[in-house]
Amino acid sequence: MSRAVNTQSESPNALREQLEKVIGHAAHLLPTQGPIGVFIHHNTLHAFQHLPFEEAVIEAARKFGAEPFLPEARYQYEVRRGRIRIADIEAVLNGEADEPIWPRTLSRRELRRALIWPGLRPFSPDNIEWQIEEEGVLERLRDDLAPTVTEAIRGGSAEEESQLAHNLFSACCRRLAKKVKPQSLPPVRPAEGLKRLTGIDLDQIIHPLLIRLAAVYLDQGQSYWPMPRSAEGFYDTVRSLYGRDGIHRLLPEERYLRGLTAEFRSQSLPRLTSIDAIISILSRLGITESEWESVIEAELLALPGWAGLFHQLELDPGLAPHAPWQSTLVDFLAVRLTLTLIACDNIRQVSGQNGSAGIEWRQPAKEEQATNAEHLARVVRLYDAVQLLGLSAGQINSLSESEFQRLTTEIDLFDDFERRRILHLAYERRHEFDILAPLKTFRESINPDREQSEIGPKAQIFFCIDEREESIRRAIEEQEPGVETFGAAGFFGVAVNYRGLDDPEGVSLCPVVIKPQHAVIELPVRSDERMQEKRQQRRRLLASLLQTSFIGSRTLFRGWVGTIGFGLLSLFPLLGRTLAPRQIGRLYRWLEDRFLPTPSTELTIMRAEESGEELTDQLLTGFSINEKADRVAAVLRPVGLIRDFSRLVVILGHGSTCLNNPHESAYHCGACGGRRGGPNARLFAAMANNPLVRTRLAEMGIHIPDETRFLGGDHDTASDNITFFDEDAIPTSHLDDLRFVHRVLDAARAANALERSRRFESAWANKTPESALLHVQERAEHLAEPRPECGHATNAVAIVGRRALTRGLFLDRRSFLISYDPTTDEDGRSLAALLGAAGPVCAGINLEYYFSYVDNERYGSGTKLPHNVTSLLGVMNGQSSDLRTGLPWQMVEIHEPVRLLLIVENTPDKVLKAGFQSPLVRELIENRWIRVVTIDPDSGAFHVYRNGQFEPFTTRLEALTTVTSSPEWFLGKLDHLPIVRVAGRPGR
Amino acid sequence: MELIIGMILLLPALTTAGLGLGWLVGLRISERTIARLTGGCYSLTTGLVIVLGGWMASNRLDTVRLLIGSWFEVHTYRFPL
Secondary structure (H helix, E strand, O other), X not given: OOOOOOOOOOOHHXXXXXXXXXXXXXHOOOOOOOOOOOOOOOOOOHHHOOOOHHHHHHHHHHHHOOOOOOOHHHHHHHHHOOOOOHHHHHHHHHOOOOOEEEOOOEEHHHHHHHHHOOOOOOOOOOOHHHHHHHHOOOOOOOOOOOHHHHHHHHOOOOOOHHHHHHHHHHHHHHHOOOOEEOOOOOOOOHHHHHHHHHOOOHHHHHHHHHHXXXXXXHOOOOOOOOOOOOOOOHHHHHHHHHHOOOHXXXXXXXXXXXXHHHHHHHHHOOOOOHHHHHHHHHHHOOOOHHHHHHHHHHHHHOOHHHHHHHHHHHHOHHHOOOOOOOOOHHXXXXXXXXXXXXXXHHHHHHOOOOOOOOOOOOOXXXXXXOOHHHHHHHHHHHHHHHHHHOOOHHHHHHOOHHHHHHHHXXXXXXXXXXXXXXXXXXXXXXXXXXXXXXXXXXXXXXXXXXXXXXXXXOEEEEEEOOHHHHHHHHHHHHHOOOEEEEEEOOOOOOOXXXXXXXXXXXXXXXXXXXXXXXXXXXXXXXXXXXXXXXXXXXXXXHHHHHHHHHHHOOOHHHHHHHHHHHHHHHHHHHHHHHHOHHHHHHHHHHHHHHHOOOOOEEEOOEOOOOOOOOEEOOEEEOEOHXXXXXXXXXXXXXXXXXXXXXXEEEEEEEEOOOOOOOOHHHHOEHHHXXXXXXXXXXXXXXXXXXXXXXXXHHHOOOOOOOOOEEEEEEEEOOOOOEEEOOHHHOOHHHHHHHHHHHHHHHHHHHHHHHHHHOOOOOOOOOOOHHHHHHHXXXXXXXXXXXXXXXXXXXXXXXXXXXXXXXXXXXXXXXXXXXXXXHHHOOOOHHHHHHHHHHHHHXXXXXXXXXXXXXXXXXXXOOOOOOEEEEOOOEEEEOOOOOOOOOOOHHHHOOOOOOOOEEEEOOOHHHHHHHHOOOHHHHHHHHOOOOEEEEEOOOOOOEEEEEOOEEXXXXXXXXXXXXXXOHHHHHOOOOOOOOOEEEOOOOOO | XXXXXXXHHHHHHHHHHHHHHHHHOXXXXXXXXXXXXXXXXXXXXXXXHHHHHHHHHHOOOOOXXXXXXXXXXXXXXXXXX
């Protein structure tokens, strides 16, 4: 069958524009993950965010062949263990539209309630006969039926159970006619069509070569023999490569790719652009303009990781860590389609197809009768369903045709996706209740207004909002009630392009939704400039040695000499990194300190001009006094810290250090664009210590006393180490305060390590905080450790409000904590700013974990074990696969996939008004990608956002379980734990 | 020393086989147990390699042979393992 190709009817420019539009549209479906060195958590289904969540996940599941929810068996397991209760399922069903199936006797709600629990058993045509034989499905009724249901099936008859089952199955067989199968969908792209026609998988033919070409073209320094790249991009590079003499020796043509060299050479004669090449190839494949969208979309989604990376690097070439090669999706598609064209041609010849008007890959759709096995499976499913409904054989037989049709239609409509949707909503409903009920009980028992104290806090410590910091904040407050802690987005309001001492160029340290306007550079202090020169020389020497040995080990002669002469030496670091990782890590750091001494540094944060005259790469160098004051106020005011400062205020950014982990940056600070937040903390402290900034802040109503000093630092969430910056600038008058903070943080990080260790199955003998701290430090340095930390795997809740709402509660490291004082935010501007910055970051993290968990193979990157770093840009499975996007299983395995429960302390009106100021947050709320709850700051009333409006959350208040300390509650337990009150709740 | 060489060769294989058989018969071995077994095996094997290396160095040997039989034998010809 050939089709008319109407590409001649339009002008070339119009065609090109049309094609670019089609490619741009298809690109929306590709993963938005950039190079793995800067992992930015985002909604995996960002392209569907305009749809309501439940509709979006199902549509995406059909588009990508993925799972929208957990498997039904998993939800049934959760019902059995009490994580989902029947009341939750009924509440969800009661909230759905209902209509009668049979007037007065059966409604849709009743049918769904009956079928969802204990649940339909899975029957597949593939093994239906085996199931009938081995499981005795037809010999007896289900053994989980309630006695009343069994009686209803019996209908007063005294027959044996086996006879009842037989009668019921016979009735189902009689009534259910064999169905005509729906038409199989026609193939969307040549690979699908040819596979159906010939059984040959075209993707298996072209992907190995395409992946090699893409990987070596985008390579950032891994290959020792770089590809000769053309300035005109990937397509031109590949075409030029095939134009070289002797290319056959380097890239021998596979059986199904014969003619590839000639094809690329023919494309280079008229010097086609990539877009023209695509138009020409689509025409030769017999693909009409009306089919462009579906074909191109399917072609790109056949290798989404690589296609997505080309697209991301096209949108932002700066994402490439070292070499920003010109990269466009059009180029990638042109090469892909050229390979497809040649493979199609070869397959056609091998399989004996003829045809000159185009390469035939389509086949007509046809209607078919269901096979016997398919029909049998359908009958058994009906037989299973009518048992749950308590219908007897007599009732089935006596149904009119229309009644029977309505019944089977309703059963079919309540399919696998629909049942899992209901179960998932029930799963989330229970989670919501388990969080809100104790929070409400606790809220009723406290006065959230910040108490005034005569002596003031002993210290104040700011952490990132990250849920991993919840436990260390609790540990500090448990051990030292006089210390206050706060949570602010980990870039601390300082969105900068930052270049560290050894960095070749600056990077953005702020949420991805913000573009930094200012550049800050870390420079050695004047007295250490000589030391920095020496350090740079030695770094260059070391880099050159490493590069030479890396390349040398891959060459014939030097590789042989190196292996014989020095191969054995590699045994020692290998043994050290696995048998004594912490000690060897210390040795490496000691050597580094000796060989590469680090100078004292300062930051270029000062700018005299208010205007933008001092520009470097379109960025303002440093900050003016007003800009600094604005940034400090933007953090202090929303949290309500405008008075009562302690003598020492600590600002702690965070990051994660782990060895041999390509996904390391996914553990860093999400609010710093997937990088460490230490520099932001240091910058914030330097700004807040500036006397001129304080004068300006005083004019803004924030009075920081002269004796208050700010100190920046960095918390390593893997090793629980804490490093401070500029400690030498702390005046001697504050050394006691500094020693106090050191003591408190040392105890807290050990307690934090103990709490984290409960989740690591392989952690043993960690009965004390001290041994737990050594254990987590060892994990961070271990060469073979796939789980250096659990990352965001526990995230589920975000609380925006005063610490009083949660201080003294065990939140199990599951809640982002965003400090916000509604009493100092009458107009809601602070709330709008907080939700605009933190909302997308928290939702992005939460949704990435959700999707990577519910379908780890399609939305996540599968198990880490076969991962292989490629081009320094991503990971593949083994030596050749699509780039694996999303999170690996080892990062998400303890996650509970629920949408983020965003709890905001303010009135419903103000929360909606503030949230809706950001289109992104509005979309997340309105389309239910996050769940929203408000707590009235005055009355403490809780409201839950459902179906476009807030409803009061009411529950009977029950006493909170109380424990004397956090370890008493968590020690020896592996699972997620409910909220409890930790006794002796400190007040200030 | 032959015993040591045998253990170096067999310990990892036995550990893998033991874990594999456990899974095959449906045992759910905890991560903690697996970590202990593999960690213990790795440490023990490394220790034995070091002992063997030390013994070879002190006896100025560059090879150590462990004969575990013949792959096949025909009259006087045999292929040793």
